Amino acid sequence: MTALPTRKLEAWRYTDLRALSAISFTAPASPPTPLSLPDLAIPRLVFLNGIFAPHLSSELSFLQPFTPVAEHSAQPLTQINAEHAQAGMTLLIPPGVDAGSVLLVSQASGGSMAFHPRHRITLGAGARLTLIEVAQGDGVYWHNPVMDITLADDAALAHYRLQDESREAFHLATIRADLAKTASYESFTALLGGQISRAEFHVRLQGTGGHAHINAALLLGGSQLGDITSVITHAAKGCTSRQTVKSVLSGAARGVFQGRIEVDRIAQKTDGYQMTQALLLSDTAEMDIKPELQIFADDVKCSHGATIGALDAEQLFYLRSRGIAPDDARAMLIRAFLTEALESVTSEPALAMFETEFAQFQAAR
Amino acid sequence: MLEIKNLSARIGDKEILRGVDLLVPDGEIHAVMGPNGAGKSTLSYVLAGRDGYEVTGGGAIYNGHDLLAMPPEARAAAGVFLAFQYPVELPGVGNANFIRTALNAVRRARAEPELDAVAFLKLARAALKSLSMQDDMLKRNVNVGFSGGEKKRNEVLQMALLQPGLAILDETDSGLDIDALKIVADGVNAQRGLKFSALVITHYQRLLDYIVPDAVHVLAEGRIVKSGGPELALALEAHGYAGLAA
Numbered sequence: 001m002t003a004l005p006t007r008k009l010e011a012w013r014y015t016d017l018r019a020l021s022a023i024s025f026t027a028p029a030s031p032p033t034p035l036s037l038p039d040l041a042i043p044r045l046v047f048l049n050g051i052f053a054p055h056l057s058s059e060l061s062f063l064q065p066f067t068p069v070a071e072h073s074a075q076p077l078t079q080i081n082a083e084h085a086q087a088g089m090t091l092l093i094p095p096g097v098d099a100g101s102v103l104l105v106s107q108a109s110g111g112s113m114a115f116h117p118r119h120r121i122t123l124g125a126g127a128r129l130t131l132i133e134v135a136q137g138d139g140v141y142w143h144n145p146v147m148d149i150t151l152a153d154d155a156a157l158a159h160y161r162l163q164d165e166s167r168e169a170f171h172l173a174t175i176r177a178d179l180a181k182t183a184s185y186e187s188f189t190a191l192l193g194g195q196i197s198r199a200e201f202h203v204r205l206q207g208t209g210g211h212a213h214i215n216a217a218l219l220l221g222g223s224q225l226g227d228i229t230s231v232i233t234h235a236a237k238g239c240t241s242r243q244t245v246k247s248v249l250s251g252a253a254r255g256v257f258q259g260r261i262e263v264d265r266i267a268q269k270t271d272g273y274q275m276t277q278a279l280l281l282s283d284t285a286e287m288d289i290k291p292e293l294q295i296f297a298d299d300v301k302c303s304h305g306a307t308i309g310a311l312d313a314e315q316l317f318y319l320r321s322r323g324i325a326p327d328d329a330r331a332m333l334i335r336a337f338l339t340e341a342l343e344s345v346t347s348e349p350a351l352a353m354f355e356t357e358f359a360q361f362q363a364a365r
Numbered sequence: 366m367l368e369i370k371n372l373s374a375r376i377g378d379k380e381i382l383r384g385v386d387l388l389v390p391d392g393e394i395h396a397v398m399g400p401n402g403a404g405k406s407t408l409s410y411v412l413a414g415r416d417g418y419e420v421t422g423g424g425a426i427y428n429g430h431d432l433l434a435m436p437p438e439a440r441a442a443a444g445v446f447l448a449f450q451y452p453v454e455l456p457g458v459g460n461a462n463f464i465r466t467a468l469n470a471v472r473r474a475r476a477e478p479e480l481d482a483v484a485f486l487k488l489a490r491a492a493l494k495s496l497s498m499q500d501d502m503l504k505r506n507v508n509v510g511f512s513g514g515e516k517k518r519n520e521v522l523q524m525a526l527l528q529p530g531l532a533i534l535d536e537t538d539s540g541l542d543i544d545a546l547k548i549v550a551d552g553v554n555a556q557r558g559l560k561f562s563a564l565v566i567t568h569y570q571r572l573l574d575y576i577v578p579d580a581v582h583v584l585a586e587g588r589i590v591k592s593g594g595p596e597l598a599l600a601l602e603a604h605g606y607a608g609l610a611a
């Protein structure tokens with residue numbers, strides 16, 4: 001197997017995978033008995049330990065058979081995925097079709113196994129899809145999914161991801177999206193579970209007028225580490241990219257945000273914006289932020305901002321002076337803090353799911 | 366009844382309240398005036414339970430509750446309400462959600478049934494109307510982008526809905542236009558009754574034309590240096606604080 005990346009690699013400076021390298025993983029055996037499955041009243045595709053479970057899944061006309069991966073990648077995790085991928089969801093939405101919403105569920109159960117699904121989503125010109133992803137499980141495992149997204153002209157994908165893995169799990173996801181002319185990729189990721197988790201985005205705006213929204217929320221406690229890494233490449237004129245990453249960290253949790261915006265020479269009129277804010281609920285929580293702008297065009301609007309702070313004492317007192325108990329007051333302010341990151345979530349079932357998860361995080365805090 | 370006895374407090378090593386004595390019987394409204402920096406806001410914060418003050422002596426009892434021993438939310442449940450001199454903005458928190466959460470917290474503490482969203486909205490709309498406030502004030506984020514006067518009205522709206530037994534209004538009249546001043550005064554007067562008392566902190570006698578106080582006190586350099594009837598406010602308006610020994 002290709003070696004795991006180490007902190008010597010710039011892209012992995014803040015996320016140390018030694019705890020992962022220390023475990024010898026096996027390929028998944030028979031699929032586990034499923035935990036209770038999320039039901040959002042939309043068509044569902046279920047993978048257990050990385051293996052497709054047709055008996056738990058809806059019939060979907062857009063679903064294509066899995067084909068093996070032939071790829072050599074310079075990214076270690078993508079390369080490992082290419083070497084081991086045995087299953088994955090392949091969705092092909094024909095031009096002009098609105099495919100509605102699909103729920104992709106990954107469930108895993110312990111036993112130190114590793115699985116490397118390769119998902120592929122292709123939207124034809126003008127096609128639309130809302131994909132809601134939920135990853136959950138029990139015990140120690142390594143989930144290393146790669147998702148390849150291709151959006152033709154005017155296609156629109158809304159992508160909502162809930163990483164709710166076991167607290168002992170490793171979740172290292174790579175999402176690659178290529179957007180043609182005026183295509184739109186709206187994405188929101190919530191990192192809640194895992195001992196070490198990362199969502200790494202590579203988004204290429206290759207056609208004029210494309211739009212990418214890569215929002216995320218990290219809600220972590222204990223000794224969890226969550227990492228959002230993104231490279232957004234503006235390779236055509238007049239594209240917009242937006243990123244809002246909000247972290248709520250308690251205990252000795254660590255959050256990482258590395259965001260790079262690359263603007264090619266031809267990508268005039270680029271409009272790129274990146275904002276990351278962290279709320280540290282304890283003295284031992286930590287946030288590492290690395291924004292990077294690489295701009296080779298001259299007529300662009302690109303900016304980034306970052307703030308790190310604690311809950312505001314004035315705001316807390318204002319709420320308490322109105323009779324609201326301290327825990328409820330804190331919960332209100334934390335939920336308020338997350339608002340902007342959630343603004344791009346327009347799917348009702350996705351929004352309801354995230355609200356429920358956030359409420360559970362608050363209750364467990 | 367609010368009974369403040371020899372109350373002293375400091376921030377860091379700065380002595381701000383130096384033995385405040387004040388008695389506000391139920392059903393009465395008392396005005397507190399005094400120069401900038403005298404300690405009026407400090408007094409109201411200490412009564413409401415804000416962090417950062419060290420009480421070095423004395424106490425404050427409200428209806429038998431030892432206020433200084435209680436956390437802020439318990440004081441609110443006991444009926445204390447502070448209208449802030451500078452109301453706090455809460456981005457991301459809807460005003461309706463905020464006020465309903467507060468109202469239900471207070472109702473729970475008083476063993477009254479909670480209000481659902483519909484019942485609350487009905488109540489809130491009526492209160493808005495009586496304060497000549499737009500309905501959209503409920504939909505906006507708490508105090509975010511509110512004009513100075515709108516923030517003050519929003520404080521009075523909260524008071525009207527929370528129905529406190531003791532309201533401390535810290536310069537609620539500052540920044541209000543003449544019409545708003547009357548509306549806010551009407552809002553306070555509407556609360557008048559045997560079980561309502563108020564401390565009205567103000568710099569302007571004009572407010573007291575509309576909210577006629579039972580007593581007027583002057584706080585200077587951390588002490589009440591003079592008390593009297595409404596005529597004291599008129600005298601202060603004419604002659605200022607000069608000549609009032611601290």
Ligand SMILES: Nc1ncnc2c1ncn2[C@@H]1O[C@H](COP(=O)(O)OP(=O)(O)OP(=O)(O)O)[C@@H](O)[C@H]1O
Pocket residue numbers: 376379381399400401402403404405406407408450
């Ligand atoms: N956090 C603080 N640290 C240091 N000094 C403070 C602090 N807060 C208040 N003070 C000081 O305490 C004194 C009293 O302040 P306070 O706000 O109570 O005055 P006030 O009577 O309300 O004045 P105003 O009429 O201007 O509102 C002032 O000198 C002020 O500078």
Ligand SMILES: [Mg+2]
Pocket residue numbers: 405406407450535
């Ligand atoms: Mg003041």
